[in-house]
Amino acid sequence: xxxxxILALDTKEIEVAEKWILASLxxxxxxKVGLEFYLRHGAAGIDRLRQVGKFDLFLDLKxxxxxxxxxxxxxxxxxxxxxxxxxxxxxxxxxxxxxxKALPNGSITAVTVLTSFSEQDFHAMGQAQSxxxxxxxxANIALASGATSLVCSPFEVGSLxxxxxxxxxxxxxxxxxxxxxxxQVRVMSPKDALSAGANFVVVGRSITKLWDGSDFKMREKIxxxxxxxx
Numbered sequence: 001x002x003x004x005x006i007l008a009l010d011t012k013e014i015e016v017a018e019k020w021i022l023a024s025l026x027x028x029x030x031x032k033v034g035l036e037f038y039l040r041h042g043a044a045g046i047d048r049l050r051q052v053g054k055f056d057l058f059l060d061l062k063x064x065x066x067x068x069x070x071x072x073x074x075x076x077x078x079x080x081x082x083x084x085x086x087x088x089x090x091x092x093x094x095x096x097x098x099x100x101k102a103l104p105n106g107s108i109t110a111v112t113v114l115t116s117f118s119e120q121d122f123h124a125m126g127q128a129q130s131x132x133x134x135x136x137x138x139a140n141i142a143l144a145s146g147a148t149s150l151v152c153s154p155f156e157v158g159s160l161x162x163x164x165x166x167x168x169x170x171x172x173x174x175x176x177x178x179x180x181x182x183x184q185v186r187v188m189s190p191k192d193a194l195s196a197g198a199n200f201v202v203v204g205r206s207i208t209k210l211w212d213g214s215d216f217k218m219r220e221k222i223x224x225x226x227x228x229x230x
Contacts, residue, residue, distance in 0.1 A: 008204030100146025
């Protein structure tokens with residue numbers, strides 16, 4: 001059984017992404033492709049990555065626009081058959097509903113409050129509610145509108161699990177002790193995030209920064225994370 005980890009292929013270089021997949025495919029079978037990669041290589045880049053091996057695609061485009069535009073965008077990437085395709089939960093009922101109808105064979109994944117926000121940052125944006133209250137509100141709307149998976153920080157995953165037993169909960173912002181926090185603020189260990197109710201954790205730089213042309217250090221870190229989940 002593969003690990004409940006989505007490895008973030010956060011690189012602009014297609015050859016590097018291919019090597020990261022090869023280095024981890026025996027333990028991980030879900031990979032995240034985000035804007036950094038997609039805006040340079042597009043659908044052709046994903047087609048090429050799939051030549052490396054079979055995996056499930058988490059296409060992290062965080063779509064956010066008027067409903068008709070998002071519908072068209074989802075239709076444009078539907079042939080890639082993403083297992084998960086992200087939209088912003090703040091887009092509301094009509095936008096999420098149109099996205100869900102345009103991807104009948106995949107899961108529209110509503111991104112709630114980004115893990116880079118602290119409560120102070122969030123309130124400075126003019127938000128009156130707390131991050132947790134806002135996350136629950138947006139999640140309820142997203143699930144009622146056709147989203148079947150949600151992205152939230154590990155700190156909100158327990159609350160969202162109480163909202164829905166069936167929703168797939170995906171948590172970025174996970175780190176092992178001693179890892180660099182980088183631009184993440186609300187972080188937790190992979191084991192704690194999964195114990196709180198997450199189905200998957202997204203891990204990127206904690207693993208991929210160890211790539212040095214050889215896969216040894218990356219594999220070693222993957223094994224270390226795997227051991228913490230036992």
